[in-house]
Amino acid sequence: MLGTLEFRRLSPFVWFIALAFAPTILRAQQPRATSHRAQSDDANASRERVNALLSEAVALLRAGKLAAAEPLIRRVINIAPHNVDAHNLLGTILDGRGQPAAAEGEFREALRLNPKSISARANLGVLLARTGRTREAVEAFESVLNESPGHAQATFNLGVALFRLKRLAEAARALESAARLAPAAHEPLYYLGLVASERGESEAAVAYWQRALALRRDFAEANFMIGEELKKHRRYEGAAEFYELALRQDASKLIYYIRLGGMYLLLVRHDQAGEIFRQAAARFPDVAEAHYFVGITARAKAAYTVAEAAFRKSLALQPENVDALAQLGFILSERGNFAEAEATLRRATSLSDKHFYAYYDLGRLLMKTGRYEESLPLFRRGAAIKPDNAGVHYQQFIALTRLKRKDEAERELAIFKRLEAAGKTRRRDADDIENPDHSPPVAQPPAEQK
Numbered sequence: 041m042l043g044t045l046e047f048r049r050l051s052p053f054v055w056f057i058a059l060a061f062a063p064t065i066l067r068a069q070q071p072r073a074t075s076h077r078a079q080s081d082d083a084n085a086s087r088e089r090v091n092a093l094l095s096e097a098v099a100l101l102r103a104g105k106l107a108a109a110e111p112l113i114r115r116v117i118n119i120a121p122h123n124v125d126a127h128n129l130l131g132t133i134l135d136g137r138g139q140p141a142a143a144e145g146e147f148r149e150a151l152r153l154n155p156k157s158i159s160a161r162a163n164l165g166v167l168l169a170r171t172g173r174t175r176e177a178v179e180a181f182e183s184v185l186n187e188s189p190g191h192a193q194a195t196f197n198l199g200v201a202l203f204r205l206k207r208l209a210e211a212a213r214a215l216e217s218a219a220r221l222a223p224a225a226h227e228p229l230y231y232l233g234l235v236a237s238e239r240g241e242s243e244a245a246v247a248y249w250q251r252a253l254a255l256r257r258d259f260a261e262a263n264f265m266i267g268e269e270l271k272k273h274r275r276y277e278g279a280a281e282f283y284e285l286a287l288r289q290d291a292s293k294l295i296y297y298i299r300l301g302g303m304y305l306l307l308v309r310h311d312q313a314g315e316i317f318r319q320a321a322a323r324f325p326d327v328a329e330a331h332y333f334v335g336i337t338a339r340a341k342a343a344y345t346v347a348e349a350a351f352r353k354s355l356a357l358q359p360e361n362v363d364a365l366a367q368l369g370f371i372l373s374e375r376g377n378f379a380e381a382e383a384t385l386r387r388a389t390s391l392s393d394k395h396f397y398a399y400y401d402l403g404r405l406l407m408k409t410g411r412y413e414e415s416l417p418l419f420r421r422g423a424a425i426k427p428d429n430a431g432v433h434y435q436q437f438i439a440l441t442r443l444k445r446k447d448e449a450e451r452e453l454a455i456f457k458r459l460e461a462a463g464k465t466r467r468r469d470a471d472d473i474e475n476p477d478h479s480p481p482v483a484q485p486p487a488e489q490k
Contacts, residue, residue: 090120097129106136124150128160131167140171158184162194169201177201192221196228208235226252230262242269260290267299276306287316294324301333305340313337321350328358335367347371362391366398373405381405389418396425400432403439412439430459 093112100109110133116126131146144167150160165180181198184191199214212235219228233248246269249262256262267282283300290296297320304313314337321330335350351368355361365388372381382405388398403418416439422432433456440449 086119090116090123090126094125094129101129101132106133109133110137122153124154124157124160127153128157128163131160131163135163135167135170140167143167156187158188158191158194161187162191162197165194165197165201169197169204174201174204178205190221192218192225195221196225196231199228200231203231203235203238206238208238211235224255226255226259226262229255230259230265233262233265237265237269242273245269258289260286260293260296263289264296264299267303271299271303276303279303280307291323294320294327294330297323298329298333301337305337310337310341314341321353326357328354328361328364331357332361332364332367335364335371339367339371344371344375348375360391362388362395362398365391366395366401369398369405370401373401373408378405378409393421394425396422396429396432399425400429400435403432403435407435407439412442415439428459428462430456433459 093116097109097112097116100106100112110130113126113130113133116123117130120126127146127150131143131150133143134140134146135143144164147160147164147167150157151164154160161180162184165177165184168174168180169177178198178201181194181201184194185198188194195214196218199211199218202208202211202214205211212232215228215232215235219225219232222228229248229252233245233252236242236245236248246266249266252262253259263282264286267279267286270276270279270282280300280303283296283303287296287300297316301313301316301320304310304316314334317330317333317337321334324330331350331354335347335354338344338347338350348368348371351364351371354364355368358364365384369381369385369388372378372384382402385398385402385405388395389402392398399418399422403415403422406412406415406418416436419432419436419439422429423436426432433452437449437452437456440446440452
């Protein structure tokens, strides 16, 4: 199976950038002969300089220019080492520049200097959530709300953190409060939809996402999630429409291409699927999954030369990907390259004892080359992995018949007929696309901005 694709549905946590502009009074050491008025003038000038630097740094931060803001904030800390705002802002910069440990140190220093700093505590909560310390993040957001009950961003962040902890009832209450506090914000509605979906309340989930779309028409994540909900209920035509919208609005997420291409495959629209996956491979040339799905589409059209090349590209990027090895082994077998096909499929089975198609196709390959006895343990392993797959029992029937083991062959034939009658066998293309390992994880948080 393919490894989990990295996918961020929505990045709710943003830095809380707010300045109290009450910097610590500076007491620059002056020679004793300096007059009180001169000292006062120097302190006022320093305060003005600090405030000017902080204002300039905040403007740069809000414009996303973290690298330009950092030296300004460090100058403030050199002038006023006890300035709470400066340590808080430096924390947001360091977090944004991929230095979470250093950022946490700055947020905690700001809280040491002023334990009641809402901004620093909110930002610490954001960092804790983003680095997977969700329970600590919940405590941080709750402490912010104890000090400031109407804090909309902290209320929303608390709801998201609770959602990630699967505390769904509490998450829903917090997110509903966030929606009331910020009625023009689409994010709380989006996450309320995720909560409803997690509870199995599909209609409510879709209704929340549609309300979010009414507030933000180009909300790709909401369109994608409506597609996911429709896919869950096998409403593939409708799902394809929403995946199309999501991809049109945001072409930067590989999962959007994969879901849309997958829907096209399920709808037997192979040419459209191929075009989507080719676009994905062109945009993400260094991602193994992109080439893998080009191969899947080519295989569906029996374009084995194209499929082989795509699977080889995928394996060059991810050599131990069992899915790609199994697919390449099948293609090589179909093209008559039995020696390499066998080596490839055996490599796949050595990496995973749970990959049905690696065992099944290796068994079929041995059947093609007359090695019926060797094929049986592979088919039996396949049947253990997928007991309701009719094909693997039919292959055992053929092998046992050729080995003249009549009673065993008849038992496998009876199982095959029963499964066929029950209609439990699945199309292989559908199985590849709907494989649960291809599903995206819940959003991972970055940081907080306000």
